[in-house]
Amino acid sequence: MTNEIPDIFIRDIFNRIAPVYDQLNDRLSLGQHRIWKEMTVKWSAAKPGDTCLDLCCGSGDLTFRLARYVGVNGKVYGMDFSCNLLETAKQRCQIYYPQPAIDWIEADVLNLPFDNNQFDAITMGYGLRNVKDIPRSLQEIHRVLKPGGKAAILDFHRPDNGIFRAFQKWYLDNLVVPLATNLGVKEEYAYISSSLDHFPTGRQQVEIARQAGFTNATHYPISNGMMGVLVIGNG
Numbered sequence: 207m208t209n210e211i212p213d214i215f216i217r218d219i220f221n222r223i224a225p226v227y228d229q230l231n232d233r234l235s236l237g238q239h240r241i242w243k244e245m246t247v248k249w250s251a252a253k254p255g256d257t258c259l260d261l262c263c264g265s266g267d268l269t270f271r272l273a274r275y276v277g278v279n280g281k282v283y284g285m286d287f288s289c290n291l292l293e294t295a296k297q298r299c300q301i302y303y304p305q306p307a308i309d310w311i312e313a314d315v316l317n318l319p320f321d322n323n324q325f326d327a328i329t330m331g332y333g334l335r336n337v338k339d340i341p342r343s344l345q346e347i348h349r350v351l352k353p354g355g356k357a358a359i360l361d362f363h364r365p366d367n368g369i370f371r372a373f374q375k376w377y378l379d380n381l382v383v384p385l386a387t388n389l390g391v392k393e394e395y396a397y398i399s400s401s402l403d404h405f406p407t408g409r410q411q412v413e414i415a416r417q418a419g420f421t422n423a424t425h426y427p428i429s430n431g432m433m434g435v436l437v438i439g440n441g
């Protein structure tokens with residue numbers, strides 16, 4: 207259940223891919239990642255006036271979506287440990303999303319720099335698979351979420367269906383890695399498939415969430431099970 211790759215390597219991967227990250231997500235998912243992210247924010251149940259946190263925010267796609275949901279009376283924090291992706295997020299924010307104010311924080315999700323019970327809704331996109339200690343990460347989310355709050359966690363998922371499983375592997379090996387190779391980030395994108403091999407299934411994620419203290423935990427497979435959203439909350 208734990209990722210064996212040292213944190214510093216993971217952080218370096220994301221610092222290196224920062225210049226190509228957004229364009230590759232759009233091209234390689236044929237724009238679909240925008241839909242998956244919108245579904246995730248909907249599942250987080252963020253609403254006007256809420257205080258929300260986007261963990262592993264990267265260049266800010268989910269953070270900006272949360273900001274739109276909470277409106278000018280809400281408050282949003284975006285947190286990540288890659289300074290390069292955070293810089294991209296800040297630049298995009300100045301151009302496109304001046305309101306409401308978003309606070310950008312450079313920190314590790316395994317030690318959230320927040321008091322208990324602060325957030326109405328939390329999102330995390332494509333972060334959980336990369337953290338060293340998944341149970342601890344969910345315990346931290348549980349600690350900072352208000353009673354009644356919800357977290358929605360989007361990530362890749364290995365489909366149960368053999369055809370979609372084979373398609374996903376083929377797509378990652380034969381389209382994603384070669385395109386990334388052309389942009390000089392081959393190893394970084396080859397990491398996606400290998401990291402998926404150690405990532406808990408939806409059912410296992412639900413079990414880990416229950417052990418972390420969540421009374422409600424459901425995993426929703428999306429895009430034929432190639433992606434999934436874990437929705438967790440209390441009460």
Ligand SMILES: C/C(=C\Cc1cc(O)c2ccccc2c1O)CCC[C@H](C)CCC[C@H](C)CCCC(C)C
Binds near residue numbers: 231235236238374378
């Ligand atoms: C936004 C997406 C992925 C983010 C992401 C997550 C990681 O862990 C990485 C690790 C290392 C390098 C990059 C990333 C990274 O970008 C999701 C979309 C991008 C994917 C590269 C495309 C995946 C496609 C699906 C397997 C199949 C989609 C088929 C559909 C018909 C388009």
Ligand SMILES: C[S@@+](CC[C@H](N)C(=O)[O-])C[C@H]1O[C@@H](n2cnc3c(N)ncnc32)[C@H](O)[C@@H]1O
Binds near residue numbers: 262286316330337
């Ligand atoms: C694939 S990106 C996802 C970015 C964004 N959420 C999105 O969906 O486009 C994964 C992000 O998780 C961050 N990350 C991974 N492990 C982390 C950790 N332990 N603490 C903070 N950020 C982490 C990386 O720096 C990277 O920005």
